[in-house]
Amino acid sequence: MSPARRRRLPRLWVMLVGMVAGVTAVVLFAVSTFFIAQYRAGMIQSARTASAQACNQVAVTVARYVRDMNEVMDLVQTSMEYEGADRDEFLRDLLRVRSDVVAVTTYTENGDLVDCWSLDHEPRDQILQNLSFDAESAASADSYVTPPHVETIFESYYPWVVTMANRLPGKETAAWVSLDLSFSTISEYISNVGIGAHGYCFLMDRDGNVVYHPQQQLIYSGLKSEDTAHLAELPDGVWTEKTVIYSITGIEDSTWRVVGVSYVDELVDLSVKAMLRICLGVAATVLAAALGTGWVLSRILSRPLAALASAMERFEQDADHFAYEPVSGTREVEELSDSFGHMVHRIQHLMATVREEEVNLRKTELKALQAQINPHFLYNTLDSIAWMCEQGRNADAVNMVHALARLFRISISKGHELIPIRKELEHAESYLQIQKYRYKNQFTYDFKVDESCLDCLCNKITLQPILENAIAHGLDLMVEPGHIDVEVCRDGKDILFRVQDDGVGMDEEQVRHILHSEPGDRTGIGIKNVNDRLRIYFGEGYGLRIESEPDEGTCVEIRMPQVREGEYETK
Amino acid sequence: MKQNNTRTRMAAVLLGAVLAGSLLLTGCMAPTTAGSPHKVALVVKSSETQFFLSMFAGAEAAATEYNIDLTITAPDSEEDYEAQNLLVEQAVSDGAEVIVFSATDYENTASAIDAAAQKGIGIIAIDSDVDSKEVATYIGTDNYAAGCMAAQAALERAQGQLNVGIINYGLNSANGQERERGARDTLEQSGRAQVVQVVHTKAEAQAAKADTLALLQEHPEINVLLAFNEPTSVGAAEAVRELDAADTVFLVGFDTNVETVDDLQTGEVDALIVQNPYAMGYLGVESAYKWLTGRAGELEPTVDTATRIVDRENLFAMDSQKALFAFN
Numbered sequence: 001m002s003p004a005r006r007r008r009l010p011r012l013w014v015m016l017v018g019m020v021a022g023v024t025a026v027v028l029f030a031v032s033t034f035f036i037a038q039y040r041a042g043m044i045q046s047a048r049t050a051s052a053q054a055c056n057q058v059a060v061t062v063a064r065y066v067r068d069m070n071e072v073m074d075l076v077q078t079s080m081e082y083e084g085a086d087r088d089e090f091l092r093d094l095l096r097v098r099s100d101v102v103a104v105t106t107y108t109e110n111g112d113l114v115d116c117w118s119l120d121h122e123p124r125d126q127i128l129q130n131l132s133f134d135a136e137s138a139a140s141a142d143s144y145v146t147p148p149h150v151e152t153i154f155e156s157y158y159p160w161v162v163t164m165a166n167r168l169p170g171k172e173t174a175a176w177v178s179l180d181l182s183f184s185t186i187s188e189y190i191s192n193v194g195i196g197a198h199g200y201c202f203l204m205d206r207d208g209n210v211v212y213h214p215q216q217q218l219i220y221s222g223l224k225s226e227d228t229a230h231l232a233e234l235p236d237g238v239w240t241e242k243t244v245i246y247s248i249t250g251i252e253d254s255t256w257r258v259v260g261v262s263y264v265d266e267l268v269d270l271s272v273k274a275m276l277r278i279c280l281g282v283a284a285t286v287l288a289a290a291l292g293t294g295w296v297l298s299r300i301l302s303r304p305l306a307a308l309a310s311a312m313e314r315f316e317q318d319a320d321h322f323a324y325e326p327v328s329g330t331r332e333v334e335e336l337s338d339s340f341g342h343m344v345h346r347i348q349h350l351m352a353t354v355r356e357e358e359v360n361l362r363k364t365e366l367k368a369l370q371a372q373i374n375p376h377f378l379y380n381t382l383d384s385i386a387w388m389c390e391q392g393r394n395a396d397a398v399n400m401v402h403a404l405a406r407l408f409r410i411s412i413s414k415g416h417e418l419i420p421i422r423k424e425l426e427h428a429e430s431y432l433q434i435q436k437y438r439y440k441n442q443f444t445y446d447f448k449v450d451e452s453c454l455d456c457l458c459n460k461i462t463l464q465p466i467l468e469n470a471i472a473h474g475l476d477l478m479v480e481p482g483h484i485d486v487e488v489c490r491d492g493k494d495i496l497f498r499v500q501d502d503g504v505g506m507d508e509e510q511v512r513h514i515l516h517s518e519p520g521d522r523t524g525i526g527i528k529n530v531n532d533r534l535r536i537y538f539g540e541g542y543g544l545r546i547e548s549e550p551d552e553g554t555c556v557e558i559r560m561p562q563v564r565e566g567e568y569e570t571k
Numbered sequence: 572m573k574q575n576n577t578r579t580r581m582a583a584v585l586l587g588a589v590l591a592g593s594l595l596l597t598g599c600m601a602p603t604t605a606g607s608p609h610k611v612a613l614v615v616k617s618s619e620t621q622f623f624l625s626m627f628a629g630a631e632a633a634a635t636e637y638n639i640d641l642t643i644t645a646p647d648s649e650e651d652y653e654a655q656n657l658l659v660e661q662a663v664s665d666g667a668e669v670i671v672f673s674a675t676d677y678e679n680t681a682s683a684i685d686a687a688a689q690k691g692i693g694i695i696a697i698d699s700d701v702d703s704k705e706v707a708t709y710i711g712t713d714n715y716a717a718g719c720m721a722a723q724a725a726l727e728r729a730q731g732q733l734n735v736g737i738i739n740y741g742l743n744s745a746n747g748q749e750r751e752r753g754a755r756d757t758l759e760q761s762g763r764a765q766v767v768q769v770v771h772t773k774a775e776a777q778a779a780k781a782d783t784l785a786l787l788q789e790h791p792e793i794n795v796l797l798a799f800n801e802p803t804s805v806g807a808a809e810a811v812r813e814l815d816a817a818d819t820v821f822l823v824g825f826d827t828n829v830e831t832v833d834d835l836q837t838g839e840v841d842a843l844i845v846q847n848p849y850a851m852g853y854l855g856v857e858s859a860y861k862w863l864t865g866r867a868g869e870l871e872p873t874v875d876t877a878t879r880i881v882d883r884e885n886l887f888a889m890d891s892q893k894a895l896f897a898f899n
Contacts, residue, residue, distance in 0.1 A: 131887055222850065223853055
């Protein structure tokens with residue numbers, strides 16, 4: 001139970017708040033980390049799905065467009081069978097209906113322009129460079145589709161087109177027929193396809209040329225780029241690269257592919273941020289709640305406990321005068337408080353009992369000692385009286401007998417423990433008288449008494465043991481006559497008895513011996529006994545103090561409180 | 572004591588409620604930034620030429636991307652700086668937060684721009700700079716380098732002694748002056764070229780044509796013509812065609828439209844210095860958005876948009892197609 005070794009824990013509410021906050025933080029962190037990871041994975045999955053769906057839709061639409069254009073091509077090829085005006089009529093109607101066909105042209109095997117049908121535009125006489133006829137593709141295949149290029153055969157009209165060309169079988173002059181297609185029909189559709197907030201779709205061909213892009217002009221102006229070379233190498237499917245999801249879908253019967261581009265971060269980060277905010281909010285709320293709870297707990301638990309602890313401390317310091325006030329609080333605290341109350345009550349009761357028993361014991365002891373006072377003293381005194389009578393010193397003998405009688409009367413005092421100081425001094429003087437006769441005037445004595453003290457009470461037979469000690473151990477051994485001073489005075493609220501002799505004195509060892517050893521047969525009540533009685537009656541602050549110097553003398557101080565008649569009767 | 576306890580408990584509940592309430596409030600306040608779109612005014616020199624139409628397309632693309640309420644205005648004439656100053660004031664009173672500006676006049680538009688900037692309006696200069704310290708960034712061609720390029724195009728493609736006539740526009744246009752300076756320096760350094768005369772004409776095709784005709788008739792020795800913007804290039808090409816001088820006069824024009832592209836194919840025009848007006852418009856509005864969203868620090872003082880030389884040889888190369896022909 002050594003308090004130094006016990007580890008001290010912080011206050012209850014601090015621990016509670018700390019624990020709640022800590023557990024909450026850990027749980028929130030774990031849950032949010034887990035949830036965010038799950039959420040992110042889910043978001044990415046759904047983003048991939050959305051991207052793939054958007055691309056599939058675009059692919060279906062573009063496939064339909066390609067099919068339509070193939071049908072148009074079939075019609076155009078069929079029309080080539082007709083002659084002159086019929087063919088012109090048919091193609092003009094076709095161009096009017098299909099607004100995204102910019103021109104229908106026929107070429108020789110070498111790529112020289114044979115015929116050209118177009119609304120509102122005529123081909124120039126000198127064509128600098130015709131981008132619609134791709135000699136390389138024409139040499140190796142019966143049909144081809146070019147990447148986007150500018151239409152270069154007209155004057156003052158330069159739209160971007162894609163050329164579809166088919167070989168015309170069995171024709172001498174016109175070996176190829178081609179359609180130059182602008183994107184008016186599908187561009188609007190593709191431009192309006194959105195994936196997430198900033199995602200989009202674009203069209204590229206097998207080699208990675210952008211066929212149509214919603215931000216084509218940005219790309220052409222060098223403000224934006226698309227890594228189509230890399231995308232062209234990827235097979236169809238959904239590819240997540242860092243923060244971008246690419247969804248690639250091939251188009252049926254075509255070399256074109258749809259690419260969907262969407263951004264993971266914009267989809268996920270917003271949600272993650274929102275959730276982080278919620279988490280922080282919850283954490284702050286929980287912390288606030290923990291603080292609040294801690295505060296309440298400190299009110300209803302810690303403070304009563306602290307009150308109880310301080311009550312215990314006060315009890316420890318002054319058990320006698322401790323008055324216990326019950327502490328209120330939770331039931332546990334109140335039970336503890338009640339138990340402590342019981343304990344205090346019990347301890348105080350026990351302490352009272354012990355003191356009472358002690359007093360009784362001393363009283364009995366004193367009575368026993370008084371009863372045996374002191375046969376030798378009595379015999380010697382009686383011998384002295386007898387001797388005085390023989391000598392004819394009758395007056396001395398009478399004094400002696402009176403003194404002896406007074407001595408005994410006072411020491412009995414009807415069984416009272418406390419007697420007036422006047423009586424005690426009488427008792428002391430009687431004793432000194434007797435001893436002075438017996439020691440043949442080997443010492444003298446003086447009383448110096450503050451008259452106001454005489455009516456106060458003191459324990460009986462307080463001075464006699466001390467005087468006995470002074471004569472027996474101090475003066476008896478001396479060759480020259482000694483002197484004893486007895487002084488009674490006030491010292492503040494206390495009364496001080498001082499017995500001073502000029503005898504041989506004592507060393508410290510002897511002083512300690514006198515104060516701590518039980519009286520032997522020879523001696524009377526004993527100095528220790530006087531000291532013990534005073535302490536039991538009046539408390540630790542009272543009792544004897546001995547100062548002694550070998551060959552100088554001894555001074556014994558007796559301190560006791562002022563007790564008036566009636567104040568201490570019960571004791 | 573009991574009473575005291577209930578009171579403290581109530582106080583604790585109250586405290587908790589206040590804390591939770593304040594948290595909820597701050598939580599609700601935070602994510603409310605999406606409001607009405609920012610207003611940006613694009614004030615340029617002209618709405619007639621292909622050059623500015625491309626610029627508008629770029630500006631509109633950026634406005635759509637950044638959700639910006641964009642208004643576009645231009646004076647009727649490229650020389651009318653007073654009308655342009657009025658347009659700037661109009662933009663200010665209409666509540667524009669940023670003015671993206673292409674100056675008709677380097678000096679005479681400065682006061683209107685400074686006045687607008689005084690009112691806390693951001694200034695972004697594109698294509699033609701203005702003499703104001705308030706310009707957050709200039710986005711456009713390095714005009715001196717473009718002038719050098721024009722002269723270089725003629726020097727590389729025409730043989731022998733070059734007698735150069737320069738068809739420039741507005742004397743107060745910083746762009747025209749810079750281009751002329753670049754061209755003169757390059758021609759002088761070559762040692763085989765001399766500038767016969769410089770004509771300052773209006774930035775308008777008919778006026779340029781008339782002035783070019785007069786110049787060529789007065790100085791028949793001229794075998795190289797440099798025209799420093801789109802309308803003067805068109806006018807000069809028409810003059811060359813009228814004089815049937817496509818083979819004898821080497822014409823270097825600026826910018827591109829269908830006429831000059833036609834003329835490049837037929838030979839009246841021999842080379843074009845092509846700027847990137849779409850990028851100027853796009854980057855101008857994008858910079859306005861950055862300025863408005865507190866990222867003005869990211870803006871460079873000068874952004875050089877690419878310039879290229881197009882001649883008959885590379886007219887239909889893919890890069891030239893992309894630079895010359897708008898994709899609609």
